[in-house]
Amino acid sequence: MGVNGRSADLLDEMNPDWVPNQNLGYANRITPAAVDKFERAARRNENKEAREVQESILAVEDFSTHPVPIDRVAELEDEIKSLRREMQLMRDKHQPFLCNSFEDFGQNDDKCRYFTALNYKVFKSLYKFLEPHLPQPATSFGTTKFQILLFTLSKLRLDIDLTLIAYMSGVHLSTISRYYHKCIYVMFQRLKGLVSWPSREAVQNSMPQCFRRRFGDKVSVVIDCFEILTEKPSEVLQAAQMWSNYKHSHTVKYLIGIAPNGMIIFISNAFGGRASDKFITEKSALLSKMQKGDYIMADRGFLIKNYVENTGVELLLPAFTVGQDQLHPLDIEKTRKLANVRIHVERVIVQLRNKYKILYKNKFPISTLKRTKNYCETPLMDQIVTVCCSLVNLCPSVVPED
Template sequence: MLTKVTTEGTAHLCDEDRNEICQNFKSIQTDLTLDALSSIFLSLRTHDELQQQLKKLTLCYKTLENDDDKTRYYTGLHTYNVFKLVIDYIHPFIKVHLNTVLPAEDQILLTLVKLRLNLDFKDLAYRFGISKFSTSTYFKNTLRIIYLRFKTLVFWPDRSIILKTVPSCFKESFHENTTIIIDCFEIRTQTPSNMLAAAQSWSNYKHSQTVKYLIGITPQGSVCFISEGWGGRVSDKFLTQNSVLLNQLVPGDVVMADRGFLIREFVELFQVSVKIPAFTRGKSQLHPVDLEKTRAIAHVRIHVERVIGAIRQKYSILHDVVPITLLNTGGEQPILDEIVHVCCALFNLFSPIVPL
């Protein structure tokens, strides 16, 4: 289309040219508007998707609601209903202030996740959307409350109750007399900077620094005793002799232990019998009677090893190397002692591992 030129040298558009340019401008304006709207829409959708992904990565007690598989994975508890019962039992004793970042339910979840998966405090901080310092503080404070509320779950049952629930494998070999099966287990720790502490915690058995515990189970497999922690250097005999286990025994009780427990001389002073596998005492082989007794003891004593293994497997914090910070005293006793006791108490919430 041609244009007309004025005397001033400026071009003037004819009506047809002007209309065509206006239509093109409107078309371009419409296209830009649609592009802008499309971009905004995509941004919003991306934002929503990121929010959903972030919500999936963020942990809170509501994310476990009615999900037994997720509850088992993060807490070790079998069902969400059990987790809810734990929350209901602990919740009233957790103080929540105006500046508290996490609600009480999430403080409990954080603590259980730490026991179960032993995630680093920085990892937990990201998952719960709080600082690393707050994560550590919540864990230690809530652990203390759970310990105080749940420590009674590890208890020494009355003998009459034990006799009523003795599994058949014990009845066949020991005529319902076994009261407790004991063993020791060790938890590896970081090396203390103090040389004396490092020497006292060195375990010749584990070839590393450890904290050692004496554990006792009933014939049915429930944890009925857990000692305070000792440096890995102490013997099984010393630990037993210096624990409060002896205060729990009454005349007529029967204690079953491994041959490393040289405890008969002082345990029998309480009129308590001790059953341990026989020694060869320089002989090439055991007498057939002793061999049969040893096999019978080994057959049932293995249950305490199963319990220890199950607790370690369920709560990774007992399986990994424990940092020095968890060996410090949080209240009346070291934090690690509270951790071990709580893990044993939570284990007792499940069905006994030895069938009747």
């Protein structure tokens, strides 16, 4: 028989009779303290349950009989707005790179040029033009079309790592990379028309005086080549084709055509760094765009005189000293005239590199040279170079008009 004169329930572990105490092989020692302890615990549990019931009843009565005053509601709403503003400030503090809208630029041209190389008005017009075609981000990512265009332009401008953009925006790297590639494709499709061959009349009407004084209005285009560093290809043949003796590295080469007024009017596809200027000129579609009687201005490396003259196009090259000790005075004067105007065109290439550091800051992965069928058959690198040339054409020309 137990302390209370009956057996305890199966789950009543606090009852002193819950533990077996009969026929244990030794004398039972049951103290009154154990009984008192159990009774006190039972009373505490009963009192606790009673208080919880009373509090729930009071809460219901307060809710139903004592409504919150109107001024208190307004006070709570103001507090919520204040907390939301504070949350936004904290978010902006930890995400200093991403701006949410044009208002964050405050019509600040310097800030806008730092991230995009464009002034505020041009950037705003560019966004309005591209916005219907930009990828629509999922609402769960908290990213907008404006931010997608901004970080894409910033990638081109500053060559910021996409991993850094992912951390700063709080969006997964794969998502940022997908938005970046889609945005590049949209800009390539919508802006490539800015790099187009003008009519002869348009070139003549916009001819700067520095060209007109020396060559009249016959110069149609000034051509040159520039190289972009790439990673080393894994295949031996590709590595040999892309090795540049000039850069002492693996590169791709582009032929660029610039109008006398400083506008980029032609950009070729990528060629291996080993390709000569002559080979690239012959294989590109440059000469098909020219008319009989046009003048091409080039550097000494473009040994294309015979090929060009067969099409009725004149080639202006600096004089050579091959087979003679020194240049003839007339050749010296001709070379001086060419150098005085070519310097302006070389500044356009420098402007292209300075404005969009992605073209020279780091080596391009070999994967950017491969054609992808997801968006466009044009390799990503060709898309990027074309987009950068198009954006430079939106900037003021470095060639003076007078």
